[in-house]
Amino acid sequence: MPASYKISHAARLLGVSDDTVRRWVEQGVLPVTDASPAEIPGRALAQRAVELAKAAEDPTDVLSSARNRFTGLVTRVIADGVCAQVDIQAGSHRIVSLMTAEAVEDLGLEVGSLAVAVVKATTVIVETPRG
Numbered sequence: 001m002p003a004s005y006k007i008s009h010a011a012r013l014l015g016v017s018d019d020t021v022r023r024w025v026e027q028g029v030l031p032v033t034d035a036s037p038a039e040i041p042g043r044a045l046a047q048r049a050v051e052l053a054k055a056a057e058d059p060t061d062v063l064s065s066a067r068n069r070f071t072g073l074v075t076r077v078i079a080d081g082v083c084a085q086v087d088i089q090a091g092s093h094r095i096v097s098l099m100t101a102e103a104v105e106d107l108g109l110e111v112g113s114l115a116v117a118v119v120k121a122t123t124v125i126v127e128t129p130r131g
Contacts, residue, residue: 002043004040005042006037010045015092058116064118065120068119068121069119070091070119071090072090072116073088074088074111075087075088079101083098086098086104
C-alpha cells in the first residue's frame with residue numbers, strides 16, 4: 001500500500017503550516033486520497049518537497065561534485081582557541097560543522113551570515129519508521 005500522510009504530518013515534513021498544505025490542496029497543487037480525513041499521497045508529497053528545495057538558491061559561484069548542499073543561515077558560532085563549531089539552519093535542517101577558528105574568521109562567519117553547508121560522504125544511513 002503506497003504511503004500517504006495526514007495534512008498536519010505533510011506540513012511538518014515540508015516545513016510549512018497546515019493551512020499552507022490545505023491551500024495547496026484547494027489550488028490543486030497537492031492531490032488527496034479518498035481517506036477521511038484527507039491524506040496526501042507520498043509520491044505527490046515527495047515531488048512537492050523537491051520543488052520547494054529548488055527554491056533555495058545557492059549563493060556560491062562554484063562548481064562541485066558534492067550534491068548535498070544546504071543553503072541556510074548561521075545560527076551559532078562557538079570559537080574556542082583553535083577549534084570552532086558553526087550551526088547552520090537550512091529550512092528544517094540543523095547542520096553542525098566543526099572547523100578551525102581561523103576558517104570561521106576567513107569566511108566571515110557570524111550569526112545571521114548566509115552560508116552553504118556542503119556534505120560529501122561515502123556513507124549515508126537511511127532509516128524508516130517501524131510499522
